Amino acid sequence: MKVAYLIKYGPANTAFDIREGEKPQPGPNQVLIKVDAFGLNFADVMARLGLYKAAPPIPAILGYDVVGYIEACGTEVQNKKVGDRVTALTRFGGYAEYAIAENEVVFPIPASFPLGVAVALATQYSTAYFLSHMMANLQKNDKVLIHAAAGGVGTALVQMALHKKCIVFGTCGSEEKIAYLSKNGVHHPINYQKNDFEEAIRALVGKKGLDAIFDPVGGKSVKKGFRLLGAGGRLFTYGVSSMNQDKSVFGKIRILVQFGIYHPLQFLSNSKGIIGVNMLKIAEQNPEKIATAMAKVIQMTEAAILTPHVGGEFEIARLAEAHEFLESRKSIGKIVVKW
Template sequence: MQQLAIIQYGTAKEAFQLQQGTELKPQEFQVLVKVAGFGLNYADVMARNGLYKDAPKIPFVPGYEIEGQVIDRGSQVPEEIMGKRVVAFTRFGGYADLALADYRALSQIPEEMPGGEACALATQYGTAYYMTNYLGRLHKGEIALIHACAGGVGTALTQLCHLQGVRVVGLCSTSQKVDYLKKMGVEFPINYREVNYSAAIEKEFGKRKMNLIFNTVAGKSFKKDLKLLAHGGHLFCFGGAARSGQKSHLLNDLAFLMKTGFVSPLFMMMKAQGIIGVNMLRIADHRIDIIGHCLHALVSLWEKKKIRPQVGATFPATEIAAAHQLLESGESTGKVYVYW
């Protein structure tokens, strides 16, 4: 089997090595998948730079999602899954042409579903669905502020919000991405590099009008978002992109924590607000059934043409460095997909 391993921290060109892996044997709840392709996530970039605390020690094979055909199964896996085309959550190990996955965290997919769209469902749409549909309900007429709105999770959040009549304010970093957000139907797209997004939002909507905020950045943006959050609103924190670009060091970690700030639950209670931290790896570790629930629901929405993942770029596995460079640059939109 072939696998793309991170052998050292650093740039995409120096970090990866294409190597032969050892034989994989599925455990009782696992399946072995012949991988057609896998998706990239920003957590992969953080892991490559040594900034993702949950990542294994180097050398390791990254990758959270795969799509391909089931070719072997463990003792507790139903026989009917054999030979089926699936999309699966892998919790590392996905950058390989053979990979193991827990059968409870996969879904069968139709042959006509493009590989890039399938991979988008596993982690990015799965994260979005967990926040918008599993943890609670969205309500028609609410306003949602979405950071990195042109990215994979941002695209998913936008579509899922629109399905339930939620208005979307989308943050992005380029004029091209503003155009992308307009095509997606984002009501108020903002290039945060050109304007102060909090001032622009308050001018357009008034103070404390954001019912939902989806923050994948943390750092200084978290404090700004709290001032925009409506009474009774919810702020979801599911990333730390503001930490990217710095070396792994205790002082940098502390500085990042200080910039993000600390919140008392008493102050949140007085405003009837909620802050929810989302880490899908922890969900996979402790409630694997939730991953499967979200994936099955998303495949059903795809089949009903209610969602349509956007694949912004596709690369062969031999060009993994270029794929990573694009994702890290902030220039990509939608899903970045890599195929064997």
């Protein structure tokens, strides 16, 4: 089978090599999938840059989400069969013609789901569901700030917060994305390249502050966000996209310092807090939560409550271009790569 190996950290055009690899065999509770397409996630960009600790050492097969058909089932798999069209979480191994997934995170999907929609549901929508529904438990009229709101997870969070009838503030870095946020129903789109988001939101909400913030940027964005939270507010820190701005040790330390230093008594006296979310840890320790989130987002998409946006579809020969696009901050929604 063909595999897109990450062979070198750095720029996308020298990072990957498509080579022959050995077709994997499913374990007892695993499924082997013939992959039609795999999704890109921002963590893949970080892994390519050598900034993602959890990634396997090179030569590595990246890839968290795939869509395709079941080729073989492990001996203990009872609820699926060869030939089912599925979307699945792979936790690496997705950039290949055949991929292995744990049965509990493999979900049959209708033939009508486009490739990009199918892969968006696996990582980005399940992450957004876990954040918004299972952790934040958003309520009607909650004032919610979503950073990188035009991205993959951001688009999903916007749709989920609007479904919960929240008042949504969304940040992004271009006027094209502002138009996308407005079209998606974001009540207060903010271009952080033009306006300081803290000042813009403070002017809108006053002292009362925000109820929830979803932050994948990290560093000073978290510090500003914490100041914007009102009583009962919580900030979810779930990524450090800003880490790629200055890859030197000094740059990394600066971003860590910019997060701010907090004491639990500050949380107690102000009745607000910060919660970290790492889906890899959830997958290791509570995989049933991810399975619940995936099942829900598939149902909600079938019911047209959620409508994933596919912002780019690339052939495998253009994998480097797909990576560059996601890294460029210009992409909107989900990026998918087809075999």
